Amino acid sequence: MHGTRNTNNRAVVEWVEEMARLCKPDRIYWCDGSQEEKRELLERGVADGVFIKLNQEKLPGCYLHRSNPNDVARVEHCTYICTDTEAEAGPTNNWAPPREMKQRLYGLAAGSMKGRTMYVIPYLMGPPGSRLARVGIELTDSIYVVLNMGIMTRMGGIAYEQLGDRDDFNRGLHCMLDVDPDKRFICHFPRENLIISVGSAYGGNVLLGKKCFALRIGSYLGKQEGWLAEHMLILGIESPEGEKTYIAAALPSACGKTNLAMLVPPSRFKGWKIWTVGDDIAWMWPETDGWLHAINPETGYFGVVPGTNQQSNPNAMRMISHDTIYTNVAITPDLDVWWEGKDKQPPPELIDWQGRPWTPESKEKAAHPNSRFTAPMRNNPVLAPEVEDPHGVPISAIIFGARRAATMPLVFQAFDWIHGVYVGATLGSEMTAAAVGGAGQVRRDPMAMLPFCGYNMGDYFRHWLLIRKRLKYPPAIFHVNWFRKDQHGHFLWPGFGENIRVLKWIVDRCRGRAGAIESPLGWLPEAKDLDLVGLKGFTEERLDHLLSINPEEWRRELLLQEELFIKLYSHLPKELIFQRELLLARL
Ligand code: SAT
Numbered sequence: 001m002h003g004t005r006n007t008n009n010r011a012v013v014e015w016v017e018e019m020a021r022l023c024k025p026d027r028i029y030w031c032d033g034s035q036e037e038k039r040e041l042l043e044r045g046v047a048d049g050v051f052i053k054l055n056q057e058k059l060p061g062c063y064l065h066r067s068n069p070n071d072v073a074r075v076e077h078c079t080y081i082c083t084d085t086e087a088e089a090g091p092t093n094n095w096a097p098p099r100e101m102k103q104r105l106y107g108l109a110a111g112s113m114k115g116r117t118m119y120v121i122p123y124l125m126g127p128p129g130s131r132l133a134r135v136g137i138e139l140t141d142s143i144y145v146v147l148n149m150g151i152m153t154r155m156g157g158i159a160y161e162q163l164g165d166r167d168d169f170n171r172g173l174h175c176m177l178d179v180d181p182d183k184r185f186i187c188h189f190p191r192e193n194l195i196i197s198v199g200s201a202y203g204g205n206v207l208l209g210k211k212c213f214a215l216r217i218g219s220y221l222g223k224q225e226g227w228l229a230e231h232m233l234i235l236g237i238e239s240p241e242g243e244k245t246y247i248a249a250a251l252p253s254a255c256g257k258t259n260l261a262m263l264v265p266p267s268r269f270k271g272w273k274i275w276t277v278g279d280d281i282a283w284m285w286p287e288t289d290g291w292l293h294a295i296n297p298e299t300g301y302f303g304v305v306p307g308t309n310q311q312s313n314p315n316a317m318r319m320i321s322h323d324t325i326y327t328n329v330a331i332t333p334d335l336d337v338w339w340e341g342k343d344k345q346p347p348p349e350l351i352d353w354q355g356r357p358w359t360p361e362s363k364e365k366a367a368h369p370n371s372r373f374t375a376p377m378r379n380n381p382v383l384a385p386e387v388e389d390p391h392g393v394p395i396s397a398i399i400f401g402a403r404r405a406a407t408m409p410l411v412f413q414a415f416d417w418i419h420g421v422y423v424g425a426t427l428g429s430e431m432t433a434a435a436v437g438g439a440g441q442v443r444r445d446p447m448a449m450l451p452f453c454g455y456n457m458g459d460y461f462r463h464w465l466l467i468r469k470r471l472k473y474p475p476a477i478f479h480v481n482w483f484r485k486d487q488h489g490h491f492l493w494p495g496f497g498e499n500i501r502v503l504k505w506i507v508d509r510c511r512g513r514a515g516a517i518e519s520p521l522g523w524l525p526e527a528k529d530l531d532l533v534g535l536k537g538f539t540e541e542r543l544d545h546l547l548s549i550n551p552e553e554w555r556r557e558l559l560l561q562e563e564l565f566i567k568l569y570s571h572l573p574k575e576l577i578f579q580r581e582l583l584l585a586r587l
């Protein structure tokens, strides 16, 4: 029968019983990850009003979820790293003493599942058999969480198989409470491999395998065990000759990682192919062959919907046309989905993301700017078969990317690993709707990990520097910025599929066959080094602007970088301070 206990692992059973005594659910439902279970839970979710069944002719297997309007993005001010000392968490994280925080959270969780069901979700992050594959158990009173975790992770018996009779699984407790922002806490206890999330039902706060386990706890484990948990997509780029190169790229949330990972080359690049290994998270380790290998711990994509269309990401449009959960998009009267940037002409009438009537005259957006799709990776037409390989893929290049209207050139290559770590450590980007507050402002987001690093950021940089010593073939490191604007506020670079022109230069640099000139920032391409053939209306002046280094902007940039360094000073590796001095001297 569905929902009955399906493991004999003592540690799991005891922990579930303990948490059930605390939360007092009416029922415990042990998930098995099967198709029948999914069907049953979707039906129950529709009956309970958690899901709306969308038009099954247009969108087979697709459902809509509307979150509470107060609960639409990650909440960094309610996110805590509860290490023994405050210094371990570092100045970029909220910290609370583990004992006190746990008591407070257990107080909030107590009795909170009365009248409800506690779902036990066993899940595996990473391909079975991989040395980095890790098991988590999430307990939740949200059907939405169960169904999303079923897409985003390898959920079910496979997790118990990998775990055997060990007890080193990640414990994750999620209680919705009444989605009250005053009772919202996303807390990590790295030493116990424990996550407790209360008071939210929104993606990044509650799909505990993702940011909480795979990044915050993962980065902490990686530090202890000698590997890296990064906020990076992983892609394979294949030339017409069949040569494959793997690239990992860190960009902050909602800056186009999913689009880059699924890029469709323009006609000029006939025969080139991009394969997606992952779109959000990379777990990477120095392999005995001397290369940095990477796996994608996830099995689905939790992507930003607005702006997704035939031009920006045709593969995603296909991917999300079936078996997808939509969160906070608008719908048409015949239960099709709509969002800003889907097509030019909005339909004459819609129901907006909050369930209210909407017309093109309405002032507010129909879909929430951080509305999301949850789609299984097997829907992706360009999914790399290597995604199931426990050995992962060898990484030739690491890209740090930012959303910057000024200052940052289209692309440059760092001089070496240490310089590359400096470039990543000083990454700054304009904020987006993926987190509550501050959209548009430039903030330092080291390695796109500011909200996701589970320990002291200074120690994290040192860990990066140490990884180099264990690599015979370290990836080359690059910085990209697709978002530079001209004086009228128009993007200078067409972006999307055309980004392959930059990727090709990166591949050729890694393989020692593309030119570059030395600049204060690093190696820059010249016009002759980039394939710009067939780019409509693109002039050499535009390229000059895209690649220019403005001394005034860089004076400001260096001051902003210094703010971060001062904040991290007590744990900052000396190497990065030297790098800063060298950059100053070059400029
Ligand atoms: O909401 S998530 O944290 O899962 C997505 C993101 O912000 O990158």
Ligand code: MN
Residues within 6 Å of the ligand: 231, 252, 253, 254, 280
């Ligand atoms: Mn992300």
